Ligand code: SF4
C-alpha cells in the first residue's frame with residue numbers, strides 16, 4: 021500500500037555565514053503535490069520528524085508555474101525548479117523514497133534554500149541585454165522583423181533567469197568568472213533585435229573580455245538542464261563566431 025507520508029531531508033542555513041545543518045520531516049501525502057506545496061505544508065506545521073518544533077523553510081517562489089525563475093534548488097541532487105518538480109515522480113509509486121532539498125551550490129546562500137543569484141543580473145548588465153529605448157513618449161511602431169528572425173528569437177526570449185545553466189556548468193566558478201550560457205543567449209537575442217542591434221558591437225566586446233565566451237568548455241550541461249529548453253549550445257556557437265568577427269574588425273579598425 022502506498023505510504024501516506026513523504027520523507028524530506030532539507031539542508032538548512034540560518035544566515036549567509038552560519039554553518040549548514042540538516043533537518044528531516046515527514047509530511048502528509050496529498051495527490052498532485054509539488055516541492056513548493058510540500059514546503060508550504062512544512063510552513064503550516066514546522067515540526068521535524070522527531071516532533072521538535074523548528075522554523076519554516078525559507079525559499080524563493082513567485083509564479084508557481086515555471087515562469088518567474090526564482091525557485092531553482094537542488095532536488096535529489098539535481099538543479100531544477102521546485103514548482104514543476106512533482107512529488108509523485110520523485111518518490112516513486114509507494115512514496116517511500118526520501119526527497120533531499122538543498123540550495124543551489126554555486127551561489128551565496130541567503131537562508132535555507134534561498135540563494136543570491138544577482139551575479140546573473142550583473143552579467144546581463146555587462147552585455148547590455150536590453151533594447152536601448154528610454155522615455156515614456158510615443159516612439160511609434162518599432163521596426164518590422166522577418167518571421168524567420170522571430171522564430172529564432174522566440175526560444176531565446178523564454179529564458180526565466182533561473183541560473184540552472186550556470187549551476188550545472190563546470191566553467192561557472194570563481195577561477196574563470198565565466199558569464200554563463202544564459203547571458204550569452206540573451207546577448208544573441210538582443211543582437212538580433214532590429215532596435216537592440218545598435219549595441220551589438222558593445223555586447224560582443226563584453227563577451228570577448230574577462231569571463232567571456234572563450235571560457236566555455238562545451239560541456240553542454242547547460243542545454244540539457246535548461247528547464248525552458250533554450251538552444252544554448254547553438255547560441256554559444258553563433259556568438260563565438262560573432263565575437264571573433266568583431267575582434268577581427270576591431271583589429272583592422274586600429
Ligand atoms: S538559459 Fe535556461 S537554464 Fe539558463 S537561466 Fe535561462 S531558463 Fe534558466
Ligand code: FES
Nearest residue numbers: 082084086089103
Ligand atoms: S515559482 Fe516561479 S518558476 Fe517556480
